[in-house]
Amino acid sequence: MPNKSNPICAVITKETVEAARAAIKQAASEADLIEVRLDYLKDFDFNEPKNLIHLLEDKPLPVIITCRAVEEGGHQQISDQIRLRLLVEGARELADYCDLEAAHYEEATKLAPDLSKLIVSYHNFVETPANLNSVYENICALPAAVHKIATRADSVTDSVETFRLLDRAKREGRNLIALAMNEPGLITRLLGPSHGSFLTYASLRRGSESAPGQITCEELRHLYRINHLSLDTAITGIIGKPVRYSASPAMHNAAFQALGLDWVYIPIEVDNTAEFFRRMASPASREMDWNLRGLSVTLPHKISVIDSLDVVDITAQKIGALNTVVIENGCLKGYSTDAQGAIEPLIKICSLADESCAVLGAGGAARAVIYGLIEQRARVTIFARDIEKGRRLADEFGVEVLPLERLKSSDAQVVINATPIGMRGHSEQKSPVPRATLAGRKVAYDLIYNPLDTQFLKDARMEGCQIVSGMDMLVEQAGLQFKLWTGQSPPIDLMRKAAVEKIEANLL
Numbered sequence: 111m112p113n114k115s116n117p118i119c120a121v122i123t124k125e126t127v128e129a130a131r132a133a134i135k136q137a138a139s140e141a142d143l144i145e146v147r148l149d150y151l152k153d154f155d156f157n158e159p160k161n162l163i164h165l166l167e168d169k170p171l172p173v174i175i176t177c178r179a180v181e182e183g184g185h186q187q188i189s190d191q192i193r194l195r196l197l198v199e200g201a202r203e204l205a206d207y208c209d210l211e212a213a214h215y216e217e218a219t220k221l222a223p224d225l226s227k228l229i230v231s232y233h234n235f236v237e238t239p240a241n242l243n244s245v246y247e248n249i250c251a252l253p254a255a256v257h258k259i260a261t262r263a264d265s266v267t268d269s270v271e272t273f274r275l276l277d278r279a280k281r282e283g284r285n286l287i288a289l290a291m292n293e294p295g296l297i298t299r300l301l302g303p304s305h306g307s308f309l310t311y312a313s314l315r316r317g318s319e320s321a322p323g324q325i326t327c328e329e330l331r332h333l334y335r336i337n338h339l340s341l342d343t344a345i346t347g348i349i350g351k352p353v354r355y356s357a358s359p360a361m362h363n364a365a366f367q368a369l370g371l372d373w374v375y376i377p378i379e380v381d382n383t384a385e386f387f388r389r390m391a392s393p394a395s396r397e398m399d400w401n402l403r404g405l406s407v408t409l410p411h412k413i414s415v416i417d418s419l420d421v422v423d424i425t426a427q428k429i430g431a432l433n434t435v436v437i438e439n440g441c442l443k444g445y446s447t448d449a450q451g452a453i454e455p456l457i458k459i460c461s462l463a464d465e466s467c468a469v470l471g472a473g474g475a476a477r478a479v480i481y482g483l484i485e486q487r488a489r490v491t492i493f494a495r496d497i498e499k500g501r502r503l504a505d506e507f508g509v510e511v512l513p514l515e516r517l518k519s520s521d522a523q524v525v526i527n528a529t530p531i532g533m534r535g536h537s538e539q540k541s542p543v544p545r546a547t548l549a550g551r552k553v554a555y556d557l558i559y560n561p562l563d564t565q566f567l568k569d570a571r572m573e574g575c576q577i578v579s580g581m582d583m584l585v586e587q588a589g590l591q592f593k594l595w596t597g598q599s600p601p602i603d604l605m606r607k608a609a610v611e612k613i614e615a616n617l618l
């Protein structure tokens with residue numbers, strides 16, 4: 111067992127022995143132990159356990175060997191007799207542990223395994239079954255050093271059962287690896303070890319995952335700093351769907367680390383906010399023991415989340431949507447930092463009082479921007495493709511609405527793009543308006559932050575406008591969240607650097 115707390119286990123899924131040897135060496139600097147998935151190897155003679163010598167002779171870390179049956183996720187058909195002999199003898203002579211399925215335990219015991227090196231596992235790739243406690247009891251009845259239960263999560267609340275098992279194993283003094291696979295189960299991979307899981311699995315590189323929902327050793331160690339997490343660590347995160355590629359974990363975790371705070375920020379894929387709050391977040395009803403202190407809320411939950419909170423701040427009430435939850439003194443309080451986050455970058459470069467401002471689009475981001483502009487006493491016109499939808503928003507805030515094509519004849523000095531036109535993966539080379547429409551305006555502001563320099567901003571620069579990027583809003587609103595949760599001033603420049611790096615890394 112490695113002496114680091116919350117050990118990271120790098121899973122090697124190479125198809126040749128030489129590639130696996132190289133990956134084992136590489137894992138030395140990124141993980142605390144290594145699992146070699148023998149069933150991925152295509153040039154290995156499974157009949158001969160001695161062949162493991164060449165594979166493992168220079169192992170820099172403790173090694174688990176496994177060779178899965180196809181019905182438990184294995185990559186090739188190998189007879190059970192050959193697999194089990196390889197694992198049992200391999201662990202006896204060379205590896206630190208072998209992992210074999212509970213369903214083959216009886217057969218394996220005939221080979222006299224070293225029980226101090228045995229991991230007995232149960233995988234369910236279909237669901238997290240309702241009778242998880244019986245699964246645990248059955249598996250724990252099989253003597254071994256470590257027991258493992260990996261099930262598929264379809265909802266983040268399936269993780270509650272996984273954390274319950276970890277609590278139980280801790281009370282009973284057992285070594286248990288428990289995790290929920292799939293995107294909604296990511297929370298168990300991140301927080302499982304601090305709740306007692308014997309280890310957490312990770313891939314060496316993006317694209318070489320051995321199970322759904324797995325992330326890389328590098329992310330676990332440096333982004334989430336899981337070797338430092340404990341039950342006392344204050345937890346924050348982002349709820350929404352999708353959340354995996356959000357830049358927010360990079361920004362907030364960099365800020366926590368820079369200020370030396372025992373806090374972490376994690377992505378939490380949530381479908382049903384009411385169920386998530388009831389079972390996992392609300393201090394009055396949650397079934398999970400964790401130091402949850404705050405949440406960012408993103409699409410599609412910015413409105414629906416309101417019903418699950420105890421108090422909603424007046425700005426968020428007026429906007430009709432929120433992006434931040436603070437959990438304090440047993441109470442869930444909602445805020446919106448979107449409006450102030452959107453306006454701060456603008457007021458740094460121009461006065462908005464009585465300024466004519468055009469907002470392109472009539473969705474959620476437009477709503478927050480319009481609120482912020484009105485607070486600054488700007489004159490606002492919404493330019494929308496769906497004039498009826500635009501009119502509903504305009505009436506709510508008492509502003510004007512016009513069709514998008516009418517921007518060219520407007521006197522707006524500040525033009526704000528609150529549509530997704532120009533976004534990477536959506537319509538990157540496009541702008542919501544022809545370039546000539548921007549001639550003579552003072553400021554062009556694109557709420558899009560990926561790419562950093564949109565076609566709309568490129569056109570505006572050519573027309574002599576001052577430009578503001580959506581990255582400024584992204585960082586401002588995150589900084590305000592950071593302040594609400596921790597009470598400390600956010601290290602804004604560092605957060606920006608982390609967000610830009612994350613967005614660039616997502617392109618790789």
Ligand code: NAP
Nearest residue numbers: 471472473474475476495496528529530557558580583584
């Ligand atoms: P949303 O609620 O879906 O609203 C999008 C708006 O754009 C809607 O009014 C929609 O019109 C309009 N639209 C979409 N496609 C269009 C097209 N082809 N032509 C004309 N109008 C079109 O989205 P949102 O949450 O407001 O987000 C809008 C943008 O802001 C996104 O790019 C998002 O990344 C960005 N954003 C940035 C930040 C930040 O921190 N920088 C924060 C939030 C959002 P209909 O009403 O007719 O559908």
